[in-house]
Amino acid sequence: MTFEKHILCIGAGYVGGPTMAMIAHQCPQYRVTIVDINPDRIAQWNSDVLPIYEPGLDELVKATRNRNLFFSTNIEQGIRENEIIFVSVNTPTKTFGTGAGMAADLQYWEKTARQILEHSTSPKIVVEKSTLPVRTAQAMERILNTSQNHVRFDVLSNPEFLAEGTAINDLKNPDRVLIGSRETEEGLKARNTLVEIYANWVPREKILTTNIWSSELSKLVSNAFLAQRVSSINAISALCEKTEADISEVARAIGTDSRIGSRFLNASIGFGGSCFKKDILNLVYLCRYYGLEDVADYWEGVIKINGYQQERFVRNMLTAMFNTLSGKRICLFGFAFKANTGDTRESPAIYVARRLLEEQAEVVITDPKALDNARIDLADARGTVHFVDDPYEAARGCHAIAIMTEWALYGELDYARLYRQAEKPAFIFDGRNILDPRRCFELGFNVFSIGKRPLTHF
Numbered sequence: 055m056t057f058e059k060h061i062l063c064i065g066a067g068y069v070g071g072p073t074m075a076m077i078a079h080q081c082p083q084y085r086v087t088i089v090d091i092n093p094d095r096i097a098q099w100n101s102d103v104l105p106i107y108e109p110g111l112d113e114l115v116k117a118t119r120n121r122n123l124f125f126s127t128n129i130e131q132g133i134r135e136n137e138i139i140f141v142s143v144n145t146p147t148k149t150f151g152t153g154a155g156m157a158a159d160l161q162y163w164e165k166t167a168r169q170i171l172e173h174s175t176s177p178k179i180v181v182e183k184s185t186l187p188v189r190t191a192q193a194m195e196r197i198l199n200t201s202q203n204h205v206r207f208d209v210l211s212n213p214e215f216l217a218e219g220t221a222i223n224d225l226k227n228p229d230r231v232l233i234g235s236r237e238t239e240e241g242l243k244a245r246n247t248l249v250e251i252y253a254n255w256v257p258r259e260k261i262l263t264t265n266i267w268s269s270e271l272s273k274l275v276s277n278a279f280l281a282q283r284v285s286s287i288n289a290i291s292a293l294c295e296k297t298e299a300d301i302s303e304v305a306r307a308i309g310t311d312s313r314i315g316s317r318f319l320n321a322s323i324g325f326g327g328s329c330f331k332k333d334i335l336n337l338v339y340l341c342r343y344y345g346l347e348d349v350a351d352y353w354e355g356v357i358k359i360n361g362y363q364q365e366r367f368v369r370n371m372l373t374a375m376f377n378t379l380s381g382k383r384i385c386l387f388g389f390a391f392k393a394n395t396g397d398t399r400e401s402p403a404i405y406v407a408r409r410l411l412e413e414q415a416e417v418v419i420t421d422p423k424a425l426d427n428a429r430i431d432l433a434d435a436r437g438t439v440h441f442v443d444d445p446y447e448a449a450r451g452c453h454a455i456a457i458m459t460e461w462a463l464y465g466e467l468d469y470a471r472l473y474r475q476a477e478k479p480a481f482i483f484d485g486r487n488i489l490d491p492r493r494c495f496e497l498g499f500n501v502f503s504i505g506k507r508p509l510t511h512f
């Protein structure tokens with residue numbers, strides 16, 4: 055079969071895998087290949103057990119794999135044979151040298167650019183899918199244009215806005231697709247090629263085109279605004295706990311104002327995930343680089359509040375449980391950074407678990423999808439940690455249950471049974487406000503929610 059277009063994606067992760075599976079599914083006329091340096095990851099993509107858990111992904115991959123979607127480790131061949139190359143490698147926070155702890159570590163990105171340069175023998179459109187500091191495309195162009203073999207490269211920015219747990223729906227029905235390009239004749243031509251790909255299933259009015267720098271910056275700003283909402287509501291949750299205002303009522307009251315909107319106002323133990331913190335740090339670093347200290351301080355506040363919220367949660371546990379957690383068994387319901395994913399990157403549960411261990415508590419962790427990652431995250435932690443699949447088993451004999459992840463299943467458990475099995479006095483710390491506090495209180499628990507009056511029997 056001859057395909058209309060040949061598309062490559064470098065980086066088979068949480069973004070590359072689902073994004074390309076969606077393109078392959080919506081566009082059977084294109085051949086899509088995903089490559090990665092990690093052979094184990096590629097083997098998993100080619101197996102029955104995919105490397106990431108994402109609702110709906112299995113079906114999408116099964117429908118397209120080896121039809122017009124291929125997973126491979128042969129990066130060189132991939133670069134040679136495809137005219138459109140998405141780059142979706144990881145861009146973590148730098149851990150060394152200048153900008154350590156703030157700037158994006160672009161080593162994987164630059165390595166990829168050099169590989170593209172080395173193995174290209176025909177013109178390529180290179181698409182930045184990874185989240186990158188504004189003006190990275192310029193560096194990319196500079197590397198690619200050192201070519202001796204006169205191959206033409208056009209660089210586009212096409213940041214991804216999917217959220218984990220809802221990735222398939224986000225990709226199928228996106229609020230918008232953003233494509234940034236140079237505003238030259240060639241740049242606009244490359245932009246149109248990418249617009250045509252998405253137009254196979256995304257309504258034209260949802261495909262936004264901008265200059266390349268606006269596109270790069272919009273991705274960082276989008277995550278910064280989202281994280282800022284979480285930090286804003288979490289900051290107010292602290293005030294609610296002091297004043298007997300209820301954070302759910304406040305969120306509803308402000309969220310019904312259409313200018314504010316009701317989404318992303320769930321108070322919690324804080325935001326996690328691989329991107330919010332990294333992208334805000336990156337934004338802060340850029341601001342400082344350009345001498346915009348006040349702007350940098352403003353955004354840094356979003357991260358500070360997030361750390362504060364996590365520590366506040368642990369302190370509340372400590373205070374409520376008579377100022378000592380030593381030798382107490384505490385069960386964490388959930389370890390993923392949000393529901394419907396097995397991803398634990400930057401999960402607040404990591405912080406909470408480590409702090410509880412520091413207080414010499416015994417920690418029992420349960421999660422329907424994230425236990426393997428949890429084991430890795432806590433491999434070097436000192437103290438006693440158990441990983442248990444069944445939530446009833448996990449909670450048996452515990453002094454407290456702390457809800458870390460808003461998995462629907464934790465709202466549906468038999469809390470009367472959990473109370474019977476618990477060490478008394480029994481505590482629940484609901485870090486996601488998914489339980490009915492009054493009902494749990496009536497069953498006998500002492501209940502501490504985020505931003506609500508505690509319900510205690512003493």
Ligand SMILES: NC(=O)C1=CN([C@@H]2O[C@H](COP(=O)(O)OP(=O)(O)OC[C@H]3O[C@@H](n4cnc5c(N)ncnc54)[C@H](O)[C@@H]3O)[C@@H](O)[C@H]2O)C=CC1
Pocket residue numbers: 064065066067068069070089090091092095129142143144145162163165166183184185186214215216217218328329
């Ligand atoms: N995880 C998410 O929900 C979202 C992530 N992003 C951005 O997308 C980018 C990728 O993120 P994830 O998919 O989460 O990362 P990931 O870590 O899951 O996947 C990145 C993959 O790239 C591979 N890789 C690294 N260097 C390579 C090279 N030189 N050649 C071939 N493969 C290479 C790694 O082995 C890894 O499998 C990041 O910039 C992130 O900020 C954007 C939107 C959503």
Ligand SMILES: O=C(O)[C@H]1O[C@H](OP(=O)(O)OP(=O)(O)OC[C@H]2O[C@@H](n3ccc(=O)[nH]c3=O)[C@H](O)[C@@H]2O)[C@H](O)[C@@H](O)[C@@H]1O
Pocket residue numbers: 185214215216217218219277280284317318319320321322323324325326327328329330391392393
């Ligand atoms: O660049 C990225 O990586 C992605 O980051 C986020 O997606 P994600 O991190 O997967 O998940 P979110 O739903 O945004 O949740 C992030 C964190 O905030 C927390 N959160 C979210 C909403 C809320 O009201 N309260 C709250 O505590 C979640 O529990 C989670 O820990 C953005 O929503 C995506 O648009 C973006 O593409």
